[in-house]
Amino acid sequence: MSKIQVSHTILDNEQFQKTDKMKGIFLLITVVVFQLEVASAQQTSFTLPQVIEIAQEGSFDAFRAKNMYRLQEVNYKEFLNELKPRANLNVTPLNYTRSIQETYNSTLKRYEPVEIQQLTSQYNMGVTKKVGITGGSLSLNSGLTRSQRYSDNNTNLDFFSTPLRLTYRHNFAQVNSWKWKARTAPLRFKQAKLEFLERQEEIAGKAVNFFFSLLNAQVNLEIAQLNKTNADTLLSMGHKREAIGSITRDNMYNLQLRQINAVISLNQAKNTLENTRLNLCDFLEIPLDSDVICIPPKEVNLEYIDPTLARQLANTNNPNKQALLSKLIDAQQRVKSARLARYGVNLEAGIGFNQNKDNFTDAFQDLLNRQNFRINLSIPLLDWGDAKRRIQRAKLNEKLVVKDKRKREQSLLLEVAQKANEFNLKRSELNSAAIADTISQYAYTATQQRFLLGKVNVISINDSYKAMYTAKNRYVSVLRSYWQYYFTMRKLCLYDFERQFELMNGFENLLQKKN
Numbered sequence: 001m002s003k004i005q006v007s008h009t010i011l012d013n014e015q016f017q018k019t020d021k022m023k024g025i026f027l028l029i030t031v032v033v034f035q036l037e038v039a040s041a042q043q044t045s046f047t048l049p050q051v052i053e054i055a056q057e058g059s060f061d062a063f064r065a066k067n068m069y070r071l072q073e074v075n076y077k078e079f080l081n082e083l084k085p086r087a088n089l090n091v092t093p094l095n096y097t098r099s100i101q102e103t104y105n106s107t108l109k110r111y112e113p114v115e116i117q118q119l120t121s122q123y124n125m126g127v128t129k130k131v132g133i134t135g136g137s138l139s140l141n142s143g144l145t146r147s148q149r150y151s152d153n154n155t156n157l158d159f160f161s162t163p164l165r166l167t168y169r170h171n172f173a174q175v176n177s178w179k180w181k182a183r184t185a186p187l188r189f190k191q192a193k194l195e196f197l198e199r200q201e202e203i204a205g206k207a208v209n210f211f212f213s214l215l216n217a218q219v220n221l222e223i224a225q226l227n228k229t230n231a232d233t234l235l236s237m238g239h240k241r242e243a244i245g246s247i248t249r250d251n252m253y254n255l256q257l258r259q260i261n262a263v264i265s266l267n268q269a270k271n272t273l274e275n276t277r278l279n280l281c282d283f284l285e286i287p288l289d290s291d292v293i294c295i296p297p298k299e300v301n302l303e304y305i306d307p308t309l310a311r312q313l314a315n316t317n318n319p320n321k322q323a324l325l326s327k328l329i330d331a332q333q334r335v336k337s338a339r340l341a342r343y344g345v346n347l348e349a350g351i352g353f354n355q356n357k358d359n360f361t362d363a364f365q366d367l368l369n370r371q372n373f374r375i376n377l378s379i380p381l382l383d384w385g386d387a388k389r390r391i392q393r394a395k396l397n398e399k400l401v402v403k404d405k406r407k408r409e410q411s412l413l414l415e416v417a418q419k420a421n422e423f424n425l426k427r428s429e430l431n432s433a434a435i436a437d438t439i440s441q442y443a444y445t446a447t448q449q450r451f452l453l454g455k456v457n458v459i460s461i462n463d464s465y466k467a468m469y470t471a472k473n474r475y476v477s478v479l480r481s482y483w484q485y486y487f488t489m490r491k492l493c494l495y496d497f498e499r500q501f502e503l504m505n506g507f508e509n510l511l512q513k514k515n
Contacts, residue, residue, distance in 0.1 A: 065199035072192030135176030159363035165352030172345035194319035201491035212480035313493035344378025440471035
């Protein structure tokens with residue numbers, strides 16, 4: 001697999017075998033932009049993989065992505081525990097009331113106000129469990145109530161015991177919510193994992209933008225510094241030639257103007273570099289005073305992405321697939337709910353034991369059987385078609401969801417194919433951009449040498465400089481687009497095309513990264 005080297009030494013040596021002297025001069029007066037060295041011990045050099053790794057570990061976006069996943073993980077664990085029994089203990093140790101009530105006096109045959117005081121204590125322990133198959137609930141309860149009542153005439157003490165009571169409740173007018181959750185919860189949890197990986201690739205894409213913004217600023221600063229040095233040299237040579245009358249007045253003015261513009265461009269380049277450095281430090285959440293420089297990727301290994309393979313991977317791995325399927329299941333659930341809600345049918349059945357005595361010990365002796373069975377029906381006699389309209393709305397919504405699902409899936413596959421084609425195009429453009437960059441550097445040096453020999457004017461130098469500047473930035477721009485499209489493809493397909501590796505296989509390792 002061929003690789004593009006940063007030095008751009010991809011030209012045919014025979015093309016320049018007659019320009020060895022020019023190459024030597026070029027190497028002496030210019031700095032190779034893409035072979036950066038640390039200027040001081042305080043500088044920190046970052047490669048693109050290092051910037052991506054720091055961003056995925058320490059940036060705010062990485063922190064948010066991890067916590068959003070953790071939230072969905074908690075929701076899924078809650079679903080897994082939904083069918084497990086719940087035990088509760090309810091205690092009312094003291095409940096005192098004092099009131100005036102009318103009591104019938106059978107002797108006087110009239111109602112008389114009587115002061116009544118009541119002191120009660122209540123204890124109840126219950127275990128409740130959802131029944132996943134039916135959607136109902138099963139509860140097991142045990143309770144004891146002590147009630148002491150004071151009045152002017154007497155004092156009553158009662159103990160109400162329910163040692164055991166088993167009850168089943170079911171609402172036939174509601175869907176089995178757990179049954180539907182059992183279909184959507186695993187999908188949403190898988191979607192959460194895929195979305196976490198997707199956000200990590202989005203972070204990588206952001207890192208690419210910040211990295212190349214700083215790299216481009218570095219390139220422009222070095223070009224501006226080179227231009228300033230050359231402008232000073234040419235202006236000095238112009239003054240010498242002016243002394244002997246070998247340069248025209250207009251060329252001398254152009255040299256002076258070129259030197260002034262070079263100073264302005266250099267100051268602008270320094271300011272742009274500082275701003276982009278601050279932006280990168282802020283994104284990576286490292287100290288803003290960090291003296292950071294970016295080292296460009298020395299080579300690219302991935303030559304081609306097969307659009308057909310990319311569509312297959314996106315169709316399997318993209319989290320939108322899980323989201324759309326969950327949305328369709330929710331729409332189907334609403335249709336089912338609308339149909340069941342036409343009539344109300346409630347069932348409650350229970351069996352147990354209880355007793356009522358005036359002392360604690362007897363309250364648990366000679367227990368009495370207690371059973372209950374109740375069916376409640378609610379039938380609308382006149383609803384003006386409300387139930388029918390609810391069903392109609394739910395069905396229309398389901399049709400819309402089905403259509404939207406198909407359209408979004410098709411749009412996803414279309415986007416993947418287009419991005420794959422754009423990536424392949426940028427990969428092919430890298431060769432041309434690298435060649436143009438190298439040629440423009442040689443041409444700029446050659447033009448300066450011809451000016452020193454008096455064969456070209458300042459306008460030619462300016463044109464040559466602009467061509468070199470454009471070619472250099474063009475190469476950086478194409479290289480930037482290459483990596484942007486690469487991580488876009490990774491995000492859409494959740495697949496490492498370079499290593500041929502499913503990103504889901506590295507999910508746990510990525511989740512354990514610090515942030």
